[in-house]
Amino acid sequence: MIEKYLSFITEKVEAIITDSLKENLEKIEYLDKIEKGEVKCAICGKVIKLNNLSLIIEEEGDYKFICDDFKCYSEALDRWG
């Protein structure tokens, strides 16, 4: 019962996060590129999708995207954090 409830909450929260992520990506004009699979992780080169994006780094008007691999996440923070 509680587990069902928790997974319901998790789904709702994920939907909200995805919505605001989409909005932000649209603002910087990257939503299309990500949906087409044209954006790659700046560290490992894996294709970035809405569900594996962990960081967006802005550098001199350019954007770098980091996947949800912990190695990439921590290396990105080391390099640009």
Ligand SMILES: [Zn+2]
């Ligand atoms: Zn990566």
